[in-house]
Amino acid sequence: MCKVCGCNQAEVAIDSIEQHVHHHTDMQAAPNANDSAARLIEIEQSILSKNDEFAEQNRNYLSHKGIFSLNLISSPGSGKTTLLTEIIKRLQEQHHIYVIEGDQQTALDAARIRETGVKATQINTGKGCHLDAHMVGHAFEHLGMHKGAFLFIENVGNLICPAGFDLGEAHKVVILSVTEGEDKPLKYPEIFHAADVMIINKIDLLPYLNFNLQQCCEYAKQINPEIEIIELSATSGENIDQLCHWLVAEKNAFSIAVLSE
Template sequence: MCVTCGCSDDADSKITNLETREMEHNHHHHTHTLPDGTVITHAHHHDHDHNHESSQIHAQIHGTTISLEQEILGKNNLLAAQNRGWFKGRNILALNLMSSPGAGKTTLLTRTINDLKQQIPINVIEGDQETINDAEKIKQTGCKVVQINTGTGCHLDASMIERGLQQLNPPLNSVVMIENVGNLVCPALFDLGEQAKVVILSVTEGEDKPIKYPHIFRASEIMILTKIDLLPYVQFDVQRCLEYAKQVNPNIQIFQVSATTGAGLESWYKWLTEKVFSCANLVNA
């Protein structure tokens, strides 16, 4: 069990291509986050030498006299930089969508794809611990989608995204939406190579989430407050929530939307399309 994020040592991530239904496993590849923030990623192998090496790694990781000088999140950040270069070279805008479970990421994503698919080609990497349920919903929009199941892992990492992109093979001049595992803690710690992080908060969760989980709001360029159609039926102080978000991140841009009624979506769509064209202009400059 990892000290910080709780990901199991025997996490077995798998990637499913929704078009071919082919599944790729990554046996026992996992990342340890230590109390000082250092991250070690390694994979278990089945031969004697590698098992011995793996046991030594675990002894180091879980021992009380550990001494490491590795850069914080160094391994993941290196892979994320490679992903970022891959996106840039293909003029692809990649966004990392993060939220608690049930905040409405998938509903917002399917509505966004359906409303914008005539203007912007959008493809999706879907992250969940298990099932391909959300990927099936995304597939019904007609876009390409790859499901990454993390097993007991609580976040996507740059290595998973690299493997997912090989299956997704998004076209040039497009958008890749990465729907992260539902969690307000660990997803914010792992750079995936995205151009921007987007945190999604619903009015059913409580207005104090930005100060309870400040890192994810501090790391995000955009906050989308969803399910505003439910405001008459829930106790949620919108103004206080916005103040908390700005307190944590004065530069965060906030959209208030309902994916059910369509309220507020035009502002989100305007930002997204401008981001796409800005990305294209930077490449062509």
């Protein structure tokens, strides 16, 4: 199903069929001395349609329960889990919080989250490089979520494939650390275009690095003029309260919208 890396065998099969049909069509359509025109047959198929069906089911379920969900996407090592634990520490007294952890292997991140006292479930994707909506929907069964809760979905570390998969979340949040290049928004535009928020993490390291913070923000705005940018450090705690204020405000707006439906 992954349209970029071919990590799902169904996707490989679809590609193979399409390639074969296009090749066969080209052979038929190739003009010869007796042909006045070549025929073009275009075949289109949404390889994400099944995922979108599951995503809509997830969205309806979450909306019905008033659960505000965020899909956290980044490269490996950006500090997603550390940031998530700091968010939980600040919000868990006032809010029910649940976490879905996505990794290819191990349950280490889910164990770190559980140490904060909140309920977390782990999804191991094996060779898969992203979560999909069916996996996430199945994980709901193990969480037993309260109405009006936060749900954080920490995706597999990857800036490419998760961008194309709707999980039924309210917002995609892309996390970039200053130990990476400021040109990431230009190199991986799809996720920065899809995200509502870009978090720039590890700003406490800026004095020791060659990272151009202003340029990074400009690149992100170039790709997505509406993207909101929050600069913070999960380690020092700088500006994490700003992020938490945004989260609570968005959750309140989501709750009002759900009630008005």
